[in-house]
Structure formats: structure tokens, C-alpha cells
Amino acid sequence: MTDSAAPGKFDEVNEAVGEEWEAETTPYERVREVISREYTPRSAETVAADARTSPKTARKHLMALAEEGFVATSTGDHGGTYYRRSPESIVMEQATDILSHVSVDELVNRISAMRETISEFQTAYGVESPDELMVEHTNQTLSDASDNADGIDPDALQEWQTTRRNLAFANAALSIANAERFVGGDSSGPEENTSAP
Incomplete structure (x- = not known):
């Protein structure tokens, strides 16, 4: 028989790890780490959620990373900008x-x-x-x-x-x-x- 509370415990552990990551890194570092694993285009909002920052902050750092050549941008179906790791x-x-x-x-x-x-x-x-x-x-x-x-x-x-x-x-x-x-x-x-x- 399994413990029905187990998934909650994992969520707590994940949240604790996320909070520790957030405390030990800057928003720029978190955005860069998240996008470094992205090979398909993602919105700034999606990156922001994973990087534990606001969409405005994520967008700012993604644009800086695009200027550095680390990130490639594309326009989505509805005109929004999407970001992914650049092939270069x-x-x-x-x-x-x-x-x-x-x-x-x-x-x-x-x-x-x-x-x-x-x-x-x-x-x-x-x-x-x-x-x-x-x-x-x-x-x-x-x-x-x-x-x-x-x-x-x-x-x-x-x-x-x-x-x-x-x-x-x-x-x-x-x-x-x-x-x-x-x-x-x-x-x-x-x-x-x-x-x-």
C-alpha cells in the first residue's frame, strides 16, 4: 500500500530546492540556466516561471542573451517573441x-x-x-x-x-x-x- 501523502512530500522538497536555487542565484543566472536547456522556442512567460522571476525580468535577460548570441529569437503564430538556445x-x-x-x-x-x-x-x-x-x-x-x-x-x-x-x-x-x-x-x-x- 502506498502513502497518499508522498506526492505532497515531493512537492515540498522541490519547492525547497527551488527556493534555495533562487536564493543562491541571480535572475540572470536562472534565466540563462533555464534557456540553456531549451532547443525549441519558448515564451518569456514560460521561461520566467521556470526561472522563478517575472516575465519582464526574464524578457530583459533573454534579450541580453540574444545580443550575446547565446539565445535565438523567433516570432510566434500570434506575433509574440519566442526564445531558444542558439545553434551557434x-x-x-x-x-x-x-x-x-x-x-x-x-x-x-x-x-x-x-x-x-x-x-x-x-x-x-x-x-x-x-x-x-x-x-x-x-x-x-x-x-x-x-x-x-x-x-x-x-x-x-x-x-x-x-x-x-x-x-x-x-x-x-x-x-x-x-x-x-x-x-x-x-x-x-x-x-x-x-x-x-
């Missing part, structure tokens, strides 16, 4: 994280290995990308009256998509590392071509 800030965060864990030499080796993996997929399936493979497979399925169309290995497709994504982030990290070398005055060393297949 996500790329920068991922690239910076890669550079904090992997040396440039190791990064170059990993990029080479990922390019080879992608090349193997392209050769095996006879198309340039997983998207093209899906279109080709759909067209083949629609045109094939019999149910004998070959299926796509979902694990292979997932690996191909993941490798392409990881290569894009790795290329961004390498570009940043190269740019930092030039800003720092060290322009020696080989440059890696960062174009992704």
Missing part, C-alpha cells in the same frame, strides 16, 4: 568541451578516422549522406510493388548520422584551435582542412 552557442560549447579533453594532434587523428568511416558508408550505400539514403530507400519502397525492398540497417544509419554530427563538432573545435593559434601569434604547424563531407 551549442556548437561553441561542444567545440570548447572537445578542446578541453582532446589535444589538437589527437583531434586531427579522430577527424581523419571519422572521415574514413563516412567514406566507407558512402561507398557501401552508394550515396553521399544518410538523408540521401533515406530518400532513395523511400523511393525504392514506393516504386517496388513487391515487399522485397531491402531494409536499411537502423544501427548503421544511426552510426553514420552520429559520425557526421561528431565530425561537424570536431571540425568546429579544430577551426577554433587554429584560430586561437593565429590570435596567439603561433601560426606555425600544418593546418587541417576542416570541411566536412
Whole structure:
């Protein structure tokens, strides 16, 4: 038998944690933390509720974050402004994280290995990308009256998509590392071509 008061206890704990978060952070920090996890557009009111601040304060901080490039804005169906994490800030965060864990030499080796993996997929399936493979497979399925169309290995497709994504982030990290070398005055060393297949 369960204790019917248990959900109330969780609500109390959640409220206590929320109050502690509110006491230890500024409204700006809370708005930034809330929006940092948002990849779909949200209104300032929704962000404000999660960030424990007023919509006016949330809107002010969201606009500041948009000016910094951390937040992207869009216009909703009814003309209101919606906010989400900007793709550029996500790329920068991922690239910076890669550079904090992997040396440039190791990064170059990993990029080479990922390019080879992608090349193997392209050769095996006879198309340039997983998207093209899906279109080709759909067209083949629609045109094939019999149910004998070959299926796509979902694990292979997932690996191909993941490798392409990881290569894009790795290329961004390498570009940043190269740019930092030039800003720092060290322009020696080989440059890696960062174009992704």
C-alpha cells in the first residue's frame, strides 16, 4: 500500500530546492540556466516561471542573451517573441568541451578516422549522406510493388548520422584551435582542412 501523502512530500522538497536555487542565484543566472536547456522556442512567460522571476525580468535577460548570441529569437503564430538556445552557442560549447579533453594532434587523428568511416558508408550505400539514403530507400519502397525492398540497417544509419554530427563538432573545435593559434601569434604547424563531407 502506498502513502497518499508522498506526492505532497515531493512537492515540498522541490519547492525547497527551488527556493534555495533562487536564493543562491541571480535572475540572470536562472534565466540563462533555464534557456540553456531549451532547443525549441519558448515564451518569456514560460521561461520566467521556470526561472522563478517575472516575465519582464526574464524578457530583459533573454534579450541580453540574444545580443550575446547565446539565445535565438523567433516570432510566434500570434506575433509574440519566442526564445531558444542558439545553434551557434551549442556548437561553441561542444567545440570548447572537445578542446578541453582532446589535444589538437589527437583531434586531427579522430577527424581523419571519422572521415574514413563516412567514406566507407558512402561507398557501401552508394550515396553521399544518410538523408540521401533515406530518400532513395523511400523511393525504392514506393516504386517496388513487391515487399522485397531491402531494409536499411537502423544501427548503421544511426552510426553514420552520429559520425557526421561528431565530425561537424570536431571540425568546429579544430577551426577554433587554429584560430586561437593565429590570435596567439603561433601560426606555425600544418593546418587541417576542416570541411566536412
